[in-house]
Amino acid sequence: MIPARNIKENIDNLKSGKYKAIDLVNYFLNRIDKFDKNVNSFITITKDYAYQKARDIDKLLIENKNNPEERFPLFGTVIALKDLFLTKGIRTTAASNVLREYIPSYSATVVERLENAGCILIGKLNCDAWAHGSSGENSDFGNTLNPWNYQFTPGGSSSGSGAALASDFCQITTGTDTCGSIRLPANYCFKVGLKPTYGSVSRYGIVAMASSLDSIGHMASTTDDIKRVFDVTKGVDGYDSTLKNSDFVLGDKTLRIGIPKEFFVSGLDSEVRENIDKVISIFKNLGAEIVEVSLPHTKYGLSVYYIIQPAEVSSNLGRYDGIRYGGSRDLFGSEAKRRIILGSFVLSSGYYDAYYLKAMKVRTIINKEVDEAFSDVDAIIAPVAPTPPFHLGEKVSDPLKMYLTDIYAATANLAGIPSLALPFGFSKSGLPLGFQLMGPRFSEELLFNLGNRFETESGYVPKFASL
């Protein structure tokens, strides 16, 4: 039995009796059991919990034969969560030794919504500890390997989320994106990833990294699945006060898509660049008008990010004192220590104005530029990362080099705009390639529309690594 490759067909298959939810769980648990010792994408596998939910789903189907998806839009979808999402009664580690034994007494809003929508939780996924990293190598639970080629990183920080999907271990994964942490692993594992608008999906119950930048999103094999999950997770919950419900209306005029010229200068790998040229021609075929836009200050984005983010990290990680839950601060790994120190420094007396305040002001200039660009164009096409997947170990001893991986990711987080990472093409050495589509705040519907049309026009079919 092979499960359907998208949510809609999966529901159809369950309804028509082609397979049962129990069979789905069997299929994925068998694969995890057989192959995850190579990939290391899971920290915790929730076997009994998944079987219990599968039995509930199969029972619900008997009672509600015709359209269970009306009440349960993600009926029988097998899901795994980045281990930053709190799950009541199920260990949540943030991939750090500090929380190795932590069992939450409540679940994140997003987790509750996904479970109430009919998802079957199969496990908790590996990532860089506290979501600090671009390769997964900062996990206290070992490296996750890229299923397309074990010598390469799957991208981080949501390393397990990309790798588990590409390994066919589940149907949907969740992630957090503070500066590319969903888009990069989606891109490096040939999956679709959504970094939603800041303020569209609740952060309640998700281990905080940098609170003005953290976006809660997910990965899937198709844009349609991304939309279905977003429709469940988005919206005001009464717990996260940054949330707003979107009132975006999708127009039907000819689309103008911008190409930021500053993103296509030195430092961009030629294979990535040539691949994006093909992407652009596909959008032209779809009738989009392609124009050049200029975002001259985005080149400062990463510098702004590496001041604001550690500042917020040092504040958020201040709560881990080992008194109420979790272990002592001695258990923080190197990367967390680096960021806490950098953050405390830029906030410290005498340096605040020169670093933190300065960065917040440059952030305003970048955001203004982005807003101006969107008064001219509907969406922007950009690379996700400057190169195809890199080797494990390649950047691990040089933090600055690792940080520069996220040079194209920073703009969306600083400006709080949504970005959809789409897979397209492979490098000569067989590694996944792709691009990101950014839109104005709360324009997810437009990105989904473009993503769907791109998939159709380019003849996209979901692909999985052979393990």
Add this chain to the structure above:
Amino acid sequence: MKTKKVTKKIDIMHVAELSKLKLTSSEVKLFTLQLGKIIEHVADLNEVDTKDSKPTSQTTGLVNVKRKDEVKQSLSQEDAVSQKGHTHNGYFVVPMILENKEI
């Protein structure tokens, strides 16, 4: 207070103390080098003229979000202390910070 300008070196020991982190001497050496490189990199922000720019701390445009002041169910005391073996009468036991040496 005097505003210090951009620096090339972070006093790692001092900042570690502020952050309640214990570092080994090799960590201090490594972080001095690595964070020095990052501080040097982010100095490019000084090229940007920000005198007419206000700081951005969030991007939603929301101000003063309020909710109704209603009592809702919250975590039970039992749940709240469930993560620590070290509790006393439903309270957390914390390390001693003051010592009474002479009575």
